[in-house]
Amino acid sequence: MSIHAGNGKHGHSAADIFNSAVAATAIGAAWELGGFEQLHQRGVLDIEDFAAGNDLDPAATTAMFRALASVGVVIRESGKVLPGPGFDDAYRSKALFYWLCQGSWELFARMPALLRNENRTGAFHRRDQQAISRASREANTEFFDPLFWRAMATVGSSFSTVADLGSGSGERLIKLVQEYPGARGIGLDISAATIEMSTAEVTRRGLAESISFLRADVRELRPRPEFAEVELLTCFMMGHDLWPKADAVRSLRLLRELFPNVKRFLLGDTVRTVDLPDDGIPVFTLGFETGHALMGVYLPTADEWGDVFDQSGWNRVNTHTSDALAGTVVFELV
Template sequence: MTAPVSRDGLHALDDGVFPPADWCGDAKTPLDADTAFNGFISTNVVFALEQLGLFAWFDGTGRLDVAEYSRLRQLDEVVFRRLLSAAEAFGYLTVTGDRVTPTPAWSELRRKIGFFTWGVGGYHDVFANAAAITRGERVFGQDVLRNEAMVALGSAQADLALMRHILDEQIAALDFSLLADLGSGISERVCRLVKSRPGTRGIGLDISASATDLAAGTVERHELTDRVRPICADVLDVLFHGRRIEGADQVDVAMSFMFLHDLLVDPGTRMDVIPALRKAFPHAHTFLLADTTVRPPGEGEELPVFSSGFELAHALMGVPIYTREEYENLFHEGGLHLRRTIPFGAPHTYLFVLEAQ
């Protein structure tokens, strides 16, 4: 069942929230075996090109010289040429002798590159061990790990390309002097928001030491060492085990992006998370909470980027994910007033703007 499409190409839900039409996606199912296999190889090629700096390079210039680039980056030129040929076979690049140029398909990859970093860089071991996890021979968190820094980096790339303008519009309407970002990854978002509002400060809490290391670099790059503080901390310790964060009682806007589900894993404390958040940040007047939701059933024969990966990765990690309605109910039960629900760039991802009552 597909929701009706309005004149501006948005799909209407009953309550007036308009998920963008491109959430339906372009990947036609069933994916035939040739497409599926080539999809696996091509995601790896795209991630490799990102790691080798090609996306940043083509942001600045329209062509690349293979020999010169190999020398500059100290690459194995023979292997690099093979990688470029693979990308050409997939239709992403044109290679003529030493000269490489992006095809029109490149800009779509560029916009969605965060999902490749997230999926290939962050979750390749998890997906590769799907059978062993299903048999119970391996357990996520013990024998199988994700690459947390790549998950955080991919999320930041998706933010910059797909979500930034939506959040900036909401933030522009809010008064704040101290922001807290929970599960802040590499702290790119909190840096950007603090930088755009003179005199404000921010703290970013993340459980991952490697993401927090990257966050220290982000803060330095933005020249915000006196205003943004990345802290390596488990937010669950702050909510339920008395860990104190200096300045928490001065926070006026608390945010979390693509992270709320991580706080809700334990069914015993799930309904206590929102009240505990309000208590941990007692003067926060607004909570900006965004997360990807479970796709509604019967979405049709096409698939969008990301959703299938998000759903499977969390199943393999044993982390439940939620529908939009389940989130809205959780906020209501936890005493937050939902001001609005806004489609947030990535497929089936929403920004919930909530007021403390």
């Protein structure tokens, strides 16, 4: 297993494909249940003790680790589990497998129905949003944070207030106000439950005076006095929700109007890849792009984003790209 694509020109056996599909679900399960973390920290796991300690069925637990062993993620020896040759890659990518299997499996299982135009009206698909949220938090830390802090190195401390669009758990704002003492944070999110959760979290950490949250749809924002204080604007992992193109242009123009004193806008997202050979697609890309096609959500390319910036009054001064996850990008705008 590799985070980058291997050579698939000669194909794979049906057994390899089938076993990999089962193992993909087991990666997410082992992460959620704590098995991956125990292997990462201790380097060994006793299956019987792990099952008993977590009130798990012993036979089913053994089957989960057998699935992982079938693709080299772990090695089973006399009732114990050790990291296999593919463990490090799988551990780093665990949130991507969780997104696919625990968060989006129903979407892919219904592919035959979702391809039919007669079924593509209204709320025609479902995903496990709690699992998607957990996967997104971990993926954000693993893949987006390095790009974000690279971009922040150019921003420095030249801001007093930051607004995070689609703030989710509030973790980005928490890290920012901790890194830049005296800064204030405003989080905007469409979900009332998410706002409640993030508000409770900043209160628990003693940051309620520094960070506040507002329930709002980024696509339909209304003016607020505190927006004029914002000098740094961030938006991660939801930019594609602003599309199609005409809507994205309108939304970004609106942001320019509502946040008139912004000095930097950091927009991070996963863009649609181009010119990748079918036998050279890296981890996550195929699932992300296929999943959004099934949902009817358009994914723009980096060049298409550039057209939107030009038409909406934003100037791109830098583009930070990831070597670890294809299509992952942070646009630095002024």
